[in-house]
Amino acid sequence: MNRFAWKGHIFQTNDDMKIEIFENSWVLCEDGICKGIFKELPEEWKNAELTDFGDKIIIPGFCDLHVHAPQYTYRGTGMDLELLDWLQKYAFPEEASYADLEYAEKAYSIFVTDLRRSATTRASIFASLHVPATELLMEKLEASGLKTYVGKVNMDRNSPDILRETAESSAADTDRWISETENRFENTKPIITPRFIPSCTDELMTSLGEIQKKHKTAVQSHVSENPSEIKWVSELCPFSDFYGDAYDHFGLFGGENCKTIMAHCVYSDEREQKLMKERGVWIAHCPQSNMNVASGIAPVREFINNGLKVGLGSDVAGGSSLSIFRAMTDAIMSSKLRWRLVDPSLHQLSVDEVFHMATRGGGSFFGKVGAFEEGFEMDAVVIDDSALYTPKKISMHDRFERLCYLYKDAKIVSKCVSGRKIDLG
């Protein structure tokens, strides 16, 4: 039995999306599973491996529900275009580089190192369409100790020659790749990843639906991000009533044995939201990307009111930052602009709510993840925020809010995923 306990100021959210604070308390872990939070260390734990982190903050690890690993190389550049032009000019040419395994080796090393050192413990990741580079990425992620889903991207139309498959080869590659990787790693799983409807023919989508049924693999894609994209999809899939319905047509929009993440949902209407709720689809809210690519602001308050499942995504390189702290504050800031400029009936998001989205909200995609409840997997991040010192007396809740906005001056000192300590070097 592997037992350890960490002491500090423990922050998590409850099911009502409220922050719970346990000052100077212990969180216990046995064989990777959390045994709860205790003010006093239970007598029978006195011989466990004990670490007192003093005044530091302990939070559940963050879950990044949407990030493009091959785009990490150009994050923070090419911020002058809308989605569809941005894909053609920046995303597609760069992703084509991952045909070169030597380039992939360099680029993915940096991505995985930075993700490992961040406050993120779990992620659902888009790779490129190249199977060898995708497997390389999976190997690197496996070695990092993080728990991730990784998608070989499918795309057989509306992309440049250097980044396009045939429907047949894309499906065959995907089937083989899933067979070869679904049981190969402990922490890393394949996920079916049609780039988005405009990139995938009906023929390919049909095959992916069949592959999904065969392997019961999870699915991730993009939906209702940008008005031009939505219009295009309605033309490409005249059989669909709305964008999400096009995925659903091929059995790739949630439902039993088809755990699905859909990124963005900036313009998801009532029908799309209803279907997401019925099918249990997770929404990856990516506020920074939605600003950078000028998409708009997703109605997250509406998603919450409607009982939808919402997590956060960095969406690098639509987003420039891999930090989920940044995604949290961007979600708050953009919700305020939405309230002011679009719909004053939808109130701004609170720090409690975005913390929930970053932990429990996205965590539920990975299982019992995102809080220090007994029986949950033990993902924890320990943060030294002493550089944020202020002479003002502030509450612990304020201290946490401050950390979210000023995280860049704080330091991650320890981190574990399912109880396994992560190397932060």
Place this chain on the structure above:
Amino acid sequence: MNRFAWKGHIFQTNDDMKIEIFENSWVLCEDGICKGIFKELPEEWKNAELTDFGDKIIIPGFCDLHVHAPQYTYRGTGMDLELLDWLQKYAFPEEASYADLEYAEKAYSIFVTDLRRSATTRASIFASLHVPATELLMEKLEASGLKTYVGKVNMDRNSPDILRETAESSAADTDRWISETENRFENTKPIITPRFIPSCTDELMTSLGEIQKKHKTAVQSHVSENPSEIKWVSELCPFSDFYGDAYDHFGLFGGENCKTIMAHCVYSDEREQKLMKERGVWIAHCPQSNMNVASGIAPVREFINNGLKVGLGSDVAGGSSLSIFRAMTDAIMSSKLRWRLVDPSLHQLSVDEVFHMATRGGGSFFGKVGAFEEGFEMDAVVIDDSALYTPKKISMHDRFERLCYLYKDAKIVSKCVSGRKIDLG
């Protein structure tokens, strides 16, 4: 004669708001004044103090046109309210603490240290209404080597008892404080700072107008930030045609011998913009604050089209970050949302334009500042961005854009203001 030259990749903007890049070039400084940029070091400079910064980036120092020093203590907290409630609940109670000089000493030390270590070389700063604490702040800023304007705030209505003056005492204190400090420092100047119209009676504003005429002191305040505030001002000053007109009524809205910064201008209409242009008022665009306090998005593209003078402000603690890099990218991001959600005729801001606003735009308030032109004051910041390494081949322009978004992973290695080296420790 004090002569030095720095070599690196030099970035600045021209008057057309376009970035100019000088790779591996020298920028020369003689007695605090820039002597221009040279690809080869002129023969007669061989004996000057030479520093080759290699692959590093050299930019003009940033100008922060709007920041509240006493609010630095609570930046990143209290982000749940709109402007007027936010002032009552967070800003006013905290500013009242600066009656205590011991508290001011602690708080202002942190503020000045962080500003000194940042990429900002000049700033126009709100203090609190307390003269002793304001003078303490001025002394600390003077010692830092940064060049700043500092305002003792005036407020004699609509604020709590602990943070309100009488019109008479406020005017008398201001007149005496200006007399005592206008020639006391080399780098630090007083600036007349009526908090905003709702905080100042007509009697006080009349006196401040007279004091301004007497000393020819610069002026700073807030205008047209929030719809409720604007409505309130129209009620408080029924003689005014619009918000800015209320300041103008008292001679505190620019014009000859009355250099003025107005922060926000989120809702400045045609008349207000016209008057700002006539009076030569500088606009401090504070995008992060405008999101955090849910004000909205200023029509900066319109300001540029109309030939107004625009600089950037961090507006701590409406803004949580003191970084003008952050203000630059926030300005871009919010301009995209404005384009998408409010007015598609106003195109998003470019990285070139926000760099101009951060340097030349705000710099012109301080004189010949914000570029490495011959005859300009030599404000320079040297940045090591090697931690932003990417295997992708990127242009120098992309490298600069990337620095703006990912500045937190870059390191400032040297900095000077009017040729004087700043201690970064």
